[in-house]
Amino acid sequence: MIPQTFDYVRARNVGDALKALAAKDGTKVIAGGHSLIPLLKFRLAQPARLVDIGHLDELRGVTEVRRGAKIGAATTYRDLLESKLLAERYPIIAEVTSGIGDLQVRNKGTIGGGLAHADPAADMPAVMLALDAQLVLRSKRGKRTVAAREFFQGAFSTAMAEDELLIAIALPPLPRGAGTAYVSFEQAASGYALAGAAAVVKRSRSTVAHCTLAMTGISDRPYLVRAAEQLVGTQGLPDAIEHVAAQAAAGVEVNGDIHAPADYRRHLAVVAARRALQKAFVRSKK
Amino acid sequence: MKRTVSLSVNGATRTAEVEPRALLAHVLRDDLDLTGTHIGCDTSQCGACTVLIDGRAVKSCTMLAVQAEGCQITTIEGLATNGNLHPLQQAFWEKHGLQCGFCTPGMIMTAVDLLAQNSNPSEGEIRHAIEGNYCRCTGYQNIVAAIQAAAATLRGATPARAAS
Ligand SMILES: Cc1cc2nc3c(=O)[nH]c(=O)nc-3n(C[C@H](O)[C@H](O)[C@H](O)COP(=O)(O)OP(=O)(O)OC[C@H]3O[C@@H](n4cnc5c(N)ncnc54)[C@H](O)[C@@H]3O)c2cc1C
Ligand code: FES
Ligand code: FES
Numbered sequence: 025m026i027p028q029t030f031d032y033v034r035a036r037n038v039g040d041a042l043k044a045l046a047a048k049d050g051t052k053v054i055a056g057g058h059s060l061i062p063l064l065k066f067r068l069a070q071p072a073r074l075v076d077i078g079h080l081d082e083l084r085g086v087t088e089v090r091r092g093a094k095i096g097a098a099t100t101y102r103d104l105l106e107s108k109l110l111a112e113r114y115p116i117i118a119e120v121t122s123g124i125g126d127l128q129v130r131n132k133g134t135i136g137g138g139l140a141h142a143d144p145a146a147d148m149p150a151v152m153l154a155l156d157a158q159l160v161l162r163s164k165r166g167k168r169t170v171a172a173r174e175f176f177q178g179a180f181s182t183a184m185a186e187d188e189l190l191i192a193i194a195l196p197p198l199p200r201g202a203g204t205a206y207v208s209f210e211q212a213a214s215g216y217a218l219a220g221a222a223a224v225v226k227r228s229r230s231t232v233a234h235c236t237l238a239m240t241g242i243s244d245r246p247y248l249v250r251a252a253e254q255l256v257g258t259q260g261l262p263d264a265i266e267h268v269a270a271q272a273a274a275g276v277e278v279n280g281d282i283h284a285p286a287d288y289r290r291h292l293a294v295v296a297a298r299r300a301l302q303k304a305f306v307r308s309k310k
Numbered sequence: 311m312k313r314t315v316s317l318s319v320n321g322a323t324r325t326a327e328v329e330p331r332a333l334l335a336h337v338l339r340d341d342l343d344l345t346g347t348h349i350g351c352d353t354s355q356c357g358a359c360t361v362l363i364d365g366r367a368v369k370s371c372t373m374l375a376v377q378a379e380g381c382q383i384t385t386i387e388g389l390a391t392n393g394n395l396h397p398l399q400q401a402f403w404e405k406h407g408l409q410c411g412f413c414t415p416g417m418i419m420t421a422v423d424l425l426a427q428n429s430n431p432s433e434g435e436i437r438h439a440i441e442g443n444y445c446r447c448t449g450y451q452n453i454v455a456a457i458q459a460a461a462a463t464l465r466g467a468t469p470a471r472a473a474s
Binding site: 028061065126213 | 357363376
């Protein structure tokens with residue numbers, strides 16, 4: 025049951041939704057509703073009005089953009105899993121998505137809703153950072169693109185303004201032959217990440233030529249591990265990987281809560297990072 | 311404020327006077343008298359409230375009735391045809407895929423979605439698919455057996471021998 029009342033309008037197109045948001049009258053977007061409705065039940069969100077974008081075909085689907093891809097913000101996790109283009113170009117998307125929630129949650133939850141919600145324990149944000157995704161935002165004032173790496177500003181806080189709508193997620197091409205991996209330790213009941221690591225590794229013959237590592241679940245926002253660069257130029261041997269993984273939570277204020285105290289979460293970060301780097305390395309082409 | 315919503319449920323158009331905050335699960339049960347859809351947790355966890363929205367399994371406690379306007383909704387009451395149980399209903403009966411039966415409608419609706427995607431799921435795939443459906447009685451063993459048996463029936467194969 026939702027204790028508080030609100031109004032509801034269904035947007036007929038993106039322009040409609042932008043107009044509703046521009047009113048700045050306490051209107052909130054609803055896409056799949058799988059983060060928002062739970063909040064409404066607990067009075068943690070109290071919008072005056074919801075504008076529904078869940079039915080807008082113009083916000084759904086995956087399209088090819090040169091060697092990359094563009095994902096509509098209201099594309100469900102289910103649709104991501106069924107995309108052949110993503111499976112071919114970004115297998116890490118299916119790897120992370122198959123572990124999000126359950127079958128029913130994936131049928132309704134959208135990638136844009138998950139990113140806009142910015143739960144610090146959500147899985148997808150780490151992958152977006154690792155892939156250097158670009159988030160396309162629109163409002164009545166205009167359109168702008170914000171890198172995923174700049175988008176997350178704290179727990180449940182993003183670079184989006186109140187009147188902005190996330191339209192699409194643009195994925196640049198991966199370095200040729202790169203291997204990718206997402207590894208997480210899930211909170212047993214919710215499935216959210218206690219610690220999650222997304223890695224991209226490219227080799228050039230026997231030497232690592234590129235390495236990106238992003239973490240989620242550890243702190244108030246997902247982040248890139250700068251030390252990942254230290255794998256470049258090495259042979260990707262276990263020692264070199266361990267050296268980078270050991271720094272997965274270095275200099276970060278680590279969350280501690282009933283699910284995992286900070287020192288345990290820090291330990292999980294290192295293990296998740298090590299496993300993700302190893303998998304990505306093995307999957308990269310020699 | 312209440313408004314009239316028009317819902318397509320099990321092939322028929324039904325209307326109800328509801329507020330935007332009304333959850334689909336409540337409207338199905340309280341306004342449309344379709345009490346086969348159960349409410350176990352009301353917090354998106356247990357899956358007892360699962361229905362099909364345009365063929366896809368969705369937790370109806372986590373959807374507003376107004377969001378469902380224009381969609382095809384199928385509840386457990388809509389599965390049997392001409393008095394014949396759906397192969398999944400038949401298999402849950404035959405394999406005794408239940409004890410108290412509270413989770414059963416949601417379990418079956420999720421399985422309908424699974425079998426539409428994958429006509430021959432492995433045990434592992436079945437267990438992954440019903441991750442969002444909690445059963446507090448059976449230990450899941452016979453539920454998995456029932457879904458496997460229904461999959462075989464739907465494929466037109468002879469049902470596998472009882473695993474249990
Ligand atoms: C039982 C359950 C288990 C879950 N498990 C996991 C898990 O294991 N890992 C994980 O990462 N997540 C998990 N989730 C969260 C799930 O991933 C999110 O609920 C989902 O991605 C949010 O998408 P949505 O479309 O439902 O968003 P909504 O609930 O519709 O919206 C969420 C927020 O984003 C805003 N919003 C939505 N779309 C846009 C847009 N296009 N532009 C601007 N703002 C927008 C809304 O205003 C709202 O504030 C779980 C959820 C449930 C219910
Ligand atoms: S009642 Fe909907 S998931 Fe439990
Ligand atoms: S049979 Fe009782 S909860 Fe499943």
